[in-house]
Amino acid sequence: MCLPGCSGRHYWFSGASEEAQSIETLAWILFAGAGVIWLIVMALAFFAMRSSGRSNTEKSARRMILWGGFAFPTVVLAALLGTGLLTLKSIVAERSDLTLEVEGEQWWWRVGYPGGVVTANEVRLPRGRTAEILLTADDVIHSFWAPALGGKIDMIPGRENRLTLTPTTVGNWGGLCAEYCGGAHAQMRFNVIVMEPDAFDAWLEDEAAPAQPESGPGLEAFLGEGCGACHTIRGTEAQGLVGPDLTHFGARTSLGAGILALDRDTLRHWITHTDTLKPGVKMPAYPDIPTEELEDMIDYLLSLT
Amino acid sequence: MSWTDDLAPPAPYDKARDEAQRSRLLDVWREPTGWRRFSAVNNSIVGRWYLLTSFAFFVFAGVLALLMRSQLAVPENDLLSMDFYNQAFTMHGTVMMFLFAVPIFEAVAIMVLPEILGARDLPFPRLSAFGYWCFLIGGVFVCGSIFFDAAPDGGWFMYPPLSSDPKQTGIGTDIWLLGLSFIEVASIAAAIELIIGVLKCRPPGMRLNLMPLYCWYVLVVGGMILFAFPPLIAGDLLLEMERAFGWVFFDVDKGGDPLLWQHLFWIFGHPEVYIIFLPSIALIATILPTFARHPMVGHSLVVLSAVGIAFLSFGLWVHHMFTTGLPNISLSFFSAASEAVAIPTGVQIFCFLATLMLGRFVPSIPMLFASGALAIFVFGGLTGVMVALVPFDWQAHDSYFIVAHLHYTLIGGMLFPLLAGIYYWYPFATSKMLSDRLGKWAFWLMFGGFNTAFLPMHWTGILGMPRRVWTYSLEDGWGLLNMVSTAGAFIMAAGFAVLAWDVLRPKGKQPLAARNPWNAGTMEWSGEVPDMPWGIRSIPVISTRYPLWQQDGLLGQVDRGEWFLPDAKEGKRELMVTDILDARPMFVQRVPGPTYKTLLCALLLGGVFIFATYHWWVPTALSGIGFVAALIWWLWTGTGLIPEKDSKDCSRGLHLPLYASGSRAVGWWAMFIMMIGDMTAFFGLVFAYMFFWTVHESFPPVGTVPPDALYLLLGLALCLGAWALVNTACVWNRNGRREAARTLLLIAPIVGLTGVAAMGWACLASDLNPTRHAYDATCWVLILWLAGHIAAGALMLPYCAARSWAGHLTPFHDADLRNVTLYWHFMAVTALITYLLLGIFPLVSGGTA
Amino acid sequence: MKYPRLISEGSVWIVATIPSIWAGHFLLCYWVAAVWCAKFSGTVPASLTTPRWIIAALTALSLGAIAFLAYRALHSYGGTFSVENEINQNTSHDRKRFLGHVSLLLAALSAIAICFTAAPALVFARCW
Known part of the structure; x- marks a missing residue:
């Protein structure tokens, strides 16, 4: 049902999780019902204007109000309400196989897995297991939404919200912030990568390991420019908590919170002209880094897989 | 049996009388032109x-x-x-x-x-x-x-x-x-x-x-x-x-x-x-x-x-x-x-x-x-x-x-x-x-x-x-x-x-529309073409849902001035006020004409809000004082006026009073309705308090002392005392004890303001600091709300006393005082709820979950 | 001139009271569940057993009150449920009948809305 030119990464009806499938079923019931009711009302209106004053008894018109305007909607709405409530109950899982913590920041995502693994802007989930995602925020309100996998839940300072997802289809799906969170709200994206359970377990194990390599000219440049004040690269002196954890940066699929492809040129541009790519971003631009140092740093960051 | 059965038949049509009435109505309802248009x-x-x-x-x-x-x-x-x-x-x-x-x-x-x-x-x-x-x-x-x-x-x-x-x-x-x-x-x-x-x-x-x-x-x-x-x-x-x-x-x-x-x-x-x-x-x-x-x-x-x-x-x-x-x-x-x-x-x-x-x-x-x-x-x-x-x-x-x-x-x-x-x-x-x-x-x-x-x-x-x-x-x-x-x-x-x-687009050459071009049944189409500033020539008795369809000859009767208030002999803009259920005529309300006072008040009130935006507190305060002064001027010169006679002939033998006070008056209803809205805003603050209580394990938070009980109680007693004084003043005034009523009206504001000050002191004494915790801030905002309202109420009382001195408020013509008394009923409720929330609720909820 | 009294003779109160019962029921149900889940639910999914019983009782009570008022509208104010005729005569009697009739219609709507409100309590047994 995806229109031409559409990648479908954010398509509600991708059916990539059990929850999304439940909502999709509900949606098609609603769409079909709404279409039929709209046509009936329009036909009645057309008929009413055409047949005005002809062969209509007052009694039948008044009965139409009671049956069409009162009784019919009551029954239909009661049925819909019941369906909606049961669907809601069914898509909120009581138990989960895996718990993630995702924190919304202006304008990126901090993602935590069991065992202290922290990454950013990429949520990896195993297919067929129910993941419980705990959602928090510290600065302003954000909202976690991966349309292909289901509904959104807000991330509100002072609260911990809970979303459960059970992915069914392996793939790289899109995610975005759905609640206006100031400035670059439009550029607060992430990727949801659904993996086979074995691959996921292996990935999580790799992710838990410290950075490889743990030294080199690139790292020195990184530390020399003070990047470590904001970013963490586990296994090195860089232990900043303000910005995204970069321990396995090179293995990510995107840059700048899901908005850019991760390649050499883009990364160079990002470091030197950050706010032209993302206005208002907290990370300062480094336009004056010596070229050699910059290239070393890029080599190093891309090697962090 | 209905009151309309007692009406006299309309006087036969007299062109001279019709024209005289029309010209008097026009004089009264004529709209200002040129720059004075802004006073309309x-x-x-x-x-x-x-x-x-x-x-x-x-x-x-x-x-x-x-x-x-x-x-x-x-x-x-x-x-x-x-x-x-x-x-x-x-x-x-x-x-x-x-x-x-x-x-x-x-x-x-x-x-x-x-x-x-x-x-x-x-x-x-x-x-x-x-x-x-x-x-x-x-x-x-x-x-x-x-x-x-x-x-x-x-x-x-x-x-x-x-x-x-x-x-x-x-x-x-x-x-x-x-x-x-x-x-x-x-x-x-x-x-x-x-x-x-x-x-x-x-x-x-x-x-x-x-x-x-x-x-x-x-x-x-x-x-x-x-x-x-x-x-x-x-x-x-x-x-x-x-x-x-x-x-x-x-x-x-x-x-x-x-x-x-x-x-x-x-x-x-x-x-x-x-x-x-x-x-x-x-x-x-x-x-x-x-x-x-x-x-x-x-x-x-x-x-x-x-x-x-x-x-x-x-x-x-x-x-x-x-x-x-x-x-x-x-x-x-x-x-x-x-x-x-x-x-x-x-x-x-x-x-x-x-x-x-x-x-x-x-x-x-x-x-x-x-x-x-x-x-x-x-x-x-x-x-x-x-x-x-x-x-x-x-x-x-x-x-x-x-x-x-x-x-x-x-x-x-x-x-x-x-x-x-x-x-x-x-x-x-x-x-x-x-x-x-x-x-x-x-x-x-x-x-x-x-x-x-x-x-x-x-x-x-x-x-x-x-x-x-x-x-x-x-x-x-x-x-x-x-x-x-x-x-x-x-x-x-x-x-x-x-x-x-x-x-x-300019339509100067286009012919005028017909009088009721769509052939509608509702009264707004009874206006003449071209439009007259008085709205309707005479005010008819309505007995159907679609009068222009269902009441034969109504337009002609209205135009000939056969119904009520066809004239403006006293040179005043007049409306007819009727009862809520059956719309039986109650009295004739005189409404004021063009003035710049409303524009002045709006400008000054606008100044309060706009200067406050930029935190320019001195101009804010000056605008606020100016607004209150202008408002008093507006009210003093335009409301609660005592008519030159008790009743007037509205034609067809209907005589109606020219003055009403208490729940008959439109001003009383305006006060009542405004205060319903005001109480809703207050309940918004109460909701905030209850909301915080719901989301917090302990509200007041552990270690915070709720406002001092004794001062709170004293404050409540004084606020209720002020309310009682206002009520008494209203009754005394009605019974002709005008001098005593005035005295009460001057004492009551002091009592009320002292009361709210005592409540404020209760918060100060417990060291509540609104920038420290939501509890403190919520208590203070309730006090602030009450204080603002009591202060406004306190201004109204000397106003009534002054009206009484100036002869604008008498035992019979007491609309101002009745409206202010109504305001104070709401103040009593506000003070009581504030007291219950600040003083009693922490005891009942125990502050623990 | 004598004016009918707004409250006692007018039956205006009954028009506002009937939907207000819906509003009261609605707010109380919401409030009971919200306070229960915020105050008394721990880290384990809190059982909603108590609020569900309270909501059931509130629902029964509200429907009873509406039935009583509908009865009043029917008998004291001459309301009819039938919509076959317009109540548009120029009499106090018809004004009263009209308000009674609108009250009855509102009673039906409010009763349906109250049942709708109670539905979630049938479905959910836990706060989350």
């Missing part, structure tokens, strides 16, 4: 200003929408900057909601309601003028900010912490909070006026079961404004206190909660949607019978649905908060109410269809717009049923699906009916017709453009496009649909341009 207060002029100003704001917000659509036409566009885009969508929503949709209801109602009621004006013409000036000043202030790159950019919903932190959002948020609070004052003023207009200024004989549907809707919507706007004013107060003074309400680190704002905002925000929608449906309910040539079928069912929607619409607010992580059972209550509200809406639409079936349908431009409205609105209503279901909303919320849905409901439910109303009542307002040919062009361009713009947006949303984004990438695959939407938006704008041209 009559409903037809103020209504016209209101209408034009609202449409000017509509055009402003529409241009912002076109800019946004241009930005989104292609992926990664750089036409608008991120900052400007964020300001643009905030302003688009804000202006459309606060400066167009609600004021336009008031504009139309101010213009049309008195005429439908066969009244010459609304009961408080100067209040309408004051409301208009507040609206204009506030609106220009809020809109103007965008030209200085200082417009609010936190979204029209202004969610904290984004909006509560001055580091995140700049002066724009303060402009939004204070500017809109100022405008809300105007909305509430208009609501009070319209409610009383419907309840007390109906033509004699118009019983509740004969009251036109338009009036029912105005009554219902006025009531909704009264309960919906005040919570937002309370919210605005809390948010501005946090921004300006660091009082804690939304900062989670100090016990605040951002969700409190969402509750207060949407308790306003959802009824708001129906406040916008119902008046427009009221237009259809008025227009449709005219073109069906048949009275509304199921009149009572339409009343049922208006009342039913009004109530149910207050149970929907959390459906804007379905994704905030509240317990599923809580969300589901609101889902249930959101489904239930569709039932009365459906009833309403089927009543319209049944009327069309039974009548003889006459096609016309107003009906073209009404039919378009039906097609669009039913569609929007059906998507509304979808998003009322929590699981579906979890996908749809904050996506373009919602953008499509809300525009279908608002444009179908509000704009198209309004345009039908513009075409319908244009001849009523200007005595000229709009062009049929241009009307068709305007309709098809708007209808086609609208659907081209917004129908694809449903799918854009399903493809995952979130709201409020200034950019997207090519890979997202949203480009084509957005391009189509943008094209549609411009087509729609072209349609609007055609309409604007038709409305504004």
Whole structure:
């Protein structure tokens, strides 16, 4: 049902999780019902204007109000309400196989897995297991939404919200912030990568390991420019908590919170002209880094897989 | 047996008498010209200003929408900057909601309601003028900010912490909070006026079961404004206190909660949607019978649905908060109410269809717009049923699906009916017709453009496009649909341009319209052509729902001056006030004429809000003092005036008093209704307290001492004492003990102010610091609220004493004092609730969970 | 001239009271569940057993009150449920009948809305 030119990464009806499938079923019931009711009302209106004053008894018109305007909607709405409530109950899982913590920041995502693994802007989930995602925020309100996998839940300072997802289809799906969170709200994206359970377990194990390599000219440049004040690269002196954890940066699929492809040129541009790519971003631009140092740093960051 | 049986037959027609009466009426109701036009207060002029100003704001917000659509036409566009885009969508929503949709209801109602009621004006013409000036000043202030790159950019919903932190959002948020609070004052003023207009200024004989549907809707919507706007004013107060003074309400680190704002905002925000929608449906309910040539079928069912929607619409607010992580059972209550509200809406639409079936349908431009409205609105209503279901909303919320849905409901439910109303009542307002040919062009361009713009947006949303984004990438695959939407938006704008041209083009050579060009049945078409400033020549007895259809010869009788108040012998503007149930004549109300005082008051009050935005406290205080002084001047010279005689002959042998006080008087009702709204705002603060109690383990927090019990009790005793003194003064004055009453009126303010000071001291003594914790801030804001109100009440008492000295207030003519006493009843309740919350509640709840 | 009393003779109160019962029921249900889930639910999913019983009782009570008022509207104010005729005669009697009739219609709508409100309590047994 995806229109031409559409990648479908954010398509509600991708059916990539059990929850999304439940909502999709509900949606098609609603769409079909709404279409039929709209046509009936329009036909009645057309008929009413055409047949005005002809062969209509007052009694039948008044009965139409009671049956069409009162009784019919009551029954239909009661049925819909019941369906909606049961669907809601069914898509909120009581138990989960895996718990993630995702924190919304202006304008990126901090993602935590069991065992202290922290990454950013990429949520990896195993297919067929129910993941419980705990959602928090510290600065302003954000909202976690991966349309292909289901509904959104807000991330509100002072609260911990809970979303459960059970992915069914392996793939790289899109995610975005759905609640206006100031400035670059439009550029607060992430990727949801659904993996086979074995691959996921292996990935999580790799992710838990410290950075490889743990030294080199690139790292020195990184530390020399003070990047470590904001970013963490586990296994090195860089232990900043303000910005995204970069321990396995090179293995990510995107840059700048899901908005850019991760390649050499883009990364160079990002470091030197950050706010032209993302206005208002907290990370300062480094336009004056010596070229050699910059290239070393890029080599190093891309090697962090 | 009815009072109308006692009326004398009309005097035979006498041309000389008719002309003399007409010239006297004209003298009294003549509108000022030239520069003095700005002092006008009559409903037809103020209504016209209101209408034009609202449409000017509509055009402003529409241009912002076109800019946004241009930005989104292609992926990664750089036409608008991120900052400007964020300001643009905030302003688009804000202006459309606060400066167009609600004021336009008031504009139309101010213009049309008195005429439908066969009244010459609304009961408080100067209040309408004051409301208009507040609206204009506030609106220009809020809109103007965008030209200085200082417009609010936190979204029209202004969610904290984004909006509560001055580091995140700049002066724009303060402009939004204070500017809109100022405008809300105007909305509430208009609501009070319209409610009383419907309840007390109906033509004699118009019983509740004969009251036109338009009036029912105005009554219902006025009531909704009264309960919906005040919570937002309370919210605005809390948010501005946090921004300006660091009082804690939304900062989670100090016990605040951002969700409190969402509750207060949407308790306003959802009824708001129906406040916008119902008046427009009221237009259809008025227009449709005219073109069906048949009275509304199921009149009572339409009343049922208006009342039913009004109530149910207050149970929907959390459906804007379905994704905030509240317990599923809580969300589901609101889902249930959101489904239930569709039932009365459906009833309403089927009543319209049944009327069309039974009548003889006459096609016309107003009906073209009404039919378009039906097609669009039913569609929007059906998507509304979808998003009322929590699981579906979890996908749809904050996506373009919602953008499509809300525009279908608002444009179908509000704009198209309004345009039908513009075409319908244009001849009523200007005595000229709009062009049929241009009307068709305007309709098809708007209808086609609208659907081209917004129908694809449903799918854009399903493809995952979130709201409020200034950019997207090519890979997202949203480009084509957005391009189509943008094209549609411009087509729609072209349609609007055609309409604007038709409305504004010079029509000097065009012949005057017929007197009742659509052959309607309601009283507003009884006006003469060309229009006379007095509205209606004489005020008839109404005995049917569609008087111009069902009461033979009525127009002729009205024109010949055979009914009530055909003359203005005393040179005063006069209205007839009737009783709420059966509209039996009660007394003649004299209303004041043109004045600049209302404009002056609005300017000074505007100064208070605008200077406060920039934290210029000295000019703020000066404006405030000036406002109070100007207000007293206005009231002293224009209200509670003692007539030169006790009663007057209204013709046909009907003699009515010229003065009323207590619950007979319209002023008493205005006070009563205003205080209902005021109490609602106060309950917004009470809600804040209870909300904090719910979310905190312990509220008051562990280690905080609640306000000192003894001083609190003393404060309450003094406040109640002041109330008792005011009551006694009122009784004594009525019994002729005027001197003693005056003394009490001078003692009571001191007692009351001491009382609230004692309550404040109770908080100080317990070391409550509003910047430390939400508990402290909530206690203080309750005290602040009470103090402000007691202070206002304290000003009223010496005013009454002075009126008594000056001879404007006597044992019989005691309306001022009766109204002030009513105010103090509400003060007693406010003080008592404040005491219970601060003094007793911590003991009962134990502060522990 | 004698004016009918707004409250005792007018039956205006009954028009506002009936939907107010819906509003009261709605707010109490919401409040009971919200306070229960915020105050008394621990880290384990809190059982909603108690609030569900309270909501059931509230629902029964509200429906009873509405039935009583509908009875009043029917008998004291001469309301009819039938919508076959317009109540548009120019008499106090018809004004009264009209308000009674609107009250009855509102009673039906409010009763349906109350049942809708109670539905979530049938479905959900836990706060989350």
